[in-house]
Amino acid sequence: MTPNALEQLHADATAIFDHALKACDIPSAFDRHLRFEGKTLIRQSSPLVKPVPISLEGYKRVIVISLGKAALTMLDALLDRLPPKLLYRGVCSGPEVPKKHSWRIKYFAGGHPLPNEDSFAAARETLKLLKHARKDTFVFFLISGGGSAMMELPLDERISLDDAIAFHETLVASGASITEINTVRKYFSAVKGGRLALAAPDAGKLSLLLADVPLKDLGAVASSPTLPDQSTPEECLDVLRRFHLQEKFPQSVREYFEALHLESAEHPDSPEMQRAFANAQFDVLLSNHDFVNAARDHAQALEYKVVIDNNCDDWDYRDAADYLLKRFHELRKEFPRLCLLSSGEVTVKIEGTPGCGGRNQQFALAAAFELSEHARQHLAVLSAGSDGIDGNSPAAGAIADPTTVKRARDYGFDPEATLARFDTCPLFTALGDILMTGPTGNNLRDLRVLLSAG
Template identity: 45%
Template sequence: MKRIAGAGDTTFLAIGDDVIDLNRIRRIGVVAAGKAASPMLKALLPSLRGLSQCDLSGVVIASDRPTDLPPGFQFFAGGHPTPNQASIDGAEAAVALVRSLRKEAIATGDSLCLFLISGGASAMMELPLDSRITLEDMVKFHRELVHSGGSIAEINCVRKHFSAMKGGRLALEAEGILSYSLLVSDVPLGHLDALGSGPTLPDSSTVDQCKEILERYGLMNRFPVSVRQFFSSTQLHETPKSAQLRSKAVTLLSSEDLVEIVEQRARDLGFYVVVDNTCDDWSYSVAAEYLLERLRDLRRDHGRVCLISSGEVTVELSARESELDGSERDDTLGVGGRNQHFALYAATLLRSLDARTVVLSAGTDGVDGNSAAAGAVVDETLLDDEKLLFQAQGSLQRFDSGTFLQEAGLSIVTGATGNNLRDLRILLAAEF
C-alpha cells in the first residue's frame, strides 16, 4: 500500500490492485487489532497524514500502546492468549466506529474503513454473541480451546461461531462502506479466514464443523455452563459467507516471506536447504520425530544440511492441567510453550549418530506459551547423560520445558517482536 501524488492537488492511495482517490474521501476509520497492530499502524499513518479535508480516527487493540498515537485514536490493551476487559471494550469501540462510518457512508458515500489484522486478534478483540456470558467464563472458554490440542484453524472455527466480531461479523457491520483488510498472517496458506478468527473475511467454516470439533476434543464438558448453554442453543447461527460479504483483503506478510529470507541466508552460508512444512498442525512429538528423520536422510546424501519448517505444532493439555494458569498454577504445570516443548522433546531423540546437529524452534512474535522466551535451541550434547535425560523427560511430563531450557542457558529471548508470522523450526546438520 502506498500514497501516490496525482496531477495538481490530487492524491491517491494504492491498495493491492485498487487506486483510491483520497480527495473524494471525507472520513477514514482504522481498526487495528493483533500483535502487529502497532507497527502496522505506524507504517500506515504516513500515507494518511496531511489530508486536510479528511477526518481520521481509529481503534487500536494491541499489547502495547503505539508511540505518537494520533488524536482521534483510541487504544485498548487487549489480552493474550486469553481476553481481558480491554478486549471487550476494544471490540465494542471497533463496532461503534464501523457503525458510525457506515451511517455516514450511506448518507454521503465518502468514507473509507481500513482493517489492520494480525495474529493474536482472536483474544485481543472479543465480544461474545451471548451477552450473558461473563468475562470470567469467556477467559475459561478461550483457555480450554488453546489447551485442547486442536489446530489453529479448528480453534478459530469454534471462536468464530462464539463471537459477535469474528467469522466475518465485523465486516458485515461495514457493508456499504469502502473497506479493505490489510493482513499480517500467522495462519496456514489457504486459511486466511482463520487469521484473528477472520473478523473481516467471509467464513469458510460451518456450524456443523464447529460442533464436530467440540465433540472430537471433548470440549463441551470443559467449558463453563454459560458457554455450554450457548453452543447448545438456537443462538448458534451460521457465520457470514462470501455471498454476503464484498470484502477486499491484501496480505502484507506471511510465513512464506519469512521462510524465503531464512532459506536464502542458509544458502549463502553454504547449506543444502530443504523447506518442509508437512508437519504444520501436527502433534509436537510426531513433528519432531518426522523432522529429525528427514534431516538424517538428507544428511546421508548432502552432509551440510539446513531443514526449515514453518507453521505450528500442537500440545494437548488435560482438562485438569488446562485449569492451572497464572497464580493458580502448581507443580503439575510449569513454564513454556509449544516451541520449547518441541525443542526439548527433539533433544531427547538426538543420539550419537546425530553429532553436530542443532535444532531451533521459536515463535516469530517473540512469545512462547506462558514463558518470557520465544523458543529454544538444542543440540545432541544437551542430554548426554542418563540423569539429564531423566530430568528432561520429567520436565516434558510437567509441561515445564521452559524452566529446564532456561537453566541450561538455551532459551531464545527476543521480547515482543511486533510481528507474528507463525513459528519457525530450523534443523542444522554439519558434515561429520
C-alpha cells in the same frame, strides 16, 4: 564433537532466524504494497499484477481498526504513510498501550492468549465506531495473529469475561489446530467470522493482513473479522465433538453452543454478507512464506544445502519432531552440511496446570531426546516463534543439540518430567539455550531450523 562446532551451529541457527525476522520488516512491506498519490491509494498486491487505484477523495471519514500482536507496528506504518490532510479516527488493540500515540486512536492492551477487559472494551469501541460508518466512510482494517484474543466479545451478552477466558483457555489447551480453534471462535464472537465487515456494510473497506496461517486458510487470521466466513455450524459442532470441548466449557458457554444449531448464522452468500463485502478489498502484506524464504536465503549464504518441509504443520509436537528428525537424518546421508527448514505451528495438548514454556520449547526438548542418540555428531535444532513469545514464557523458543539432555541432568533437571509438566523454559534458560528476542511486533508463525555441519 567439539564445543566450538556446536557453538557455531547454535550461532548459525540463531542467525538464520534473526535474518528472517529482519527481512520481514512491516514498514517495508507497506511500501511494497501501498503508496499514496495525493488522496489516491495505489495497491500493488504483486509486482506481476497491475496496480489498483482507490480514490479516497469522496470519503468524508476514515476509520482505522488495528488488532493483533502486530497491531502497533502495522498502525504506525499506515499512519506514517497517510496523506497529512486525511482525517481519521480509530481503535488499536495490541500487546500494550504505547507511550507515544495518536490522539485520534483509542488504544487498548488486549490479552493474549486469553482475552481481558481491554479485549472486550476494544471490541465494543470498534463496533460503536463502525456502527456510524456510511457510504462516505472508508475503513482500514489492519489484522494480525493474536487478534482473536486481543479483540473479543461474545455474541451472547450473558457470557461474562471470566467465562469467555475459560472458553479460550479450553480451546488453546485442547490440542486442536489453529484453524479448528478459530472455526469455533467464529461462532462465539460478535467481532469474528466477518462481523466487523458486517458492522459497516456500506463503507469502503481495505483489510491488510499479516498471515500467521497457511495462505489457503486466510479466514483463520484473528478468526476472520473482515473476510467472508466459509465455515459452517456443522464444522464448528464437529470440532466441539471430536475434542470433547463442550463438557469442559463454563455453563453459560455450554448452553450457548448446545443451542447453536438453532441459530441462523450469516451465510457468505446471504444478502447481508454480499452487501458488506461489495466494497471490500484484501491484501496480504506478509506471510509465513516470506518468513521461511528469507530463512532459506540466509542459510544458503552460510553454505548449507537447504530443504523446506512444511508437511507437519498443525501436527502434535511429538509427531512433528519424530517426522522432521527422521527426514533430517535421511537427507544428511546425501547432504552432510544441511539446513532443514519447517514453518507453521505444532500443537500441544496440556493436561493439568502447565509450568513456564510453549510449543516451540516443547518441540526443542522432544527433539533433544532423539539428538542425544547422536552424541558425537554436529547437529542442532532451533524452534521459535516470529512474534517473540512462546506460550506463557518470555522466550521466543530454544535450541537443542546432542548434549542438551545430559547437560540438563548435570544441572539437576529431570528432562522427562520437565517435558511432561510443560515447564521447559527454566531448563533451557539454565543451559543458556533459550532464544530471547522480546516481542517482535510481528507474527508470521513459527520456524524450525535443523542444522548439520557434516
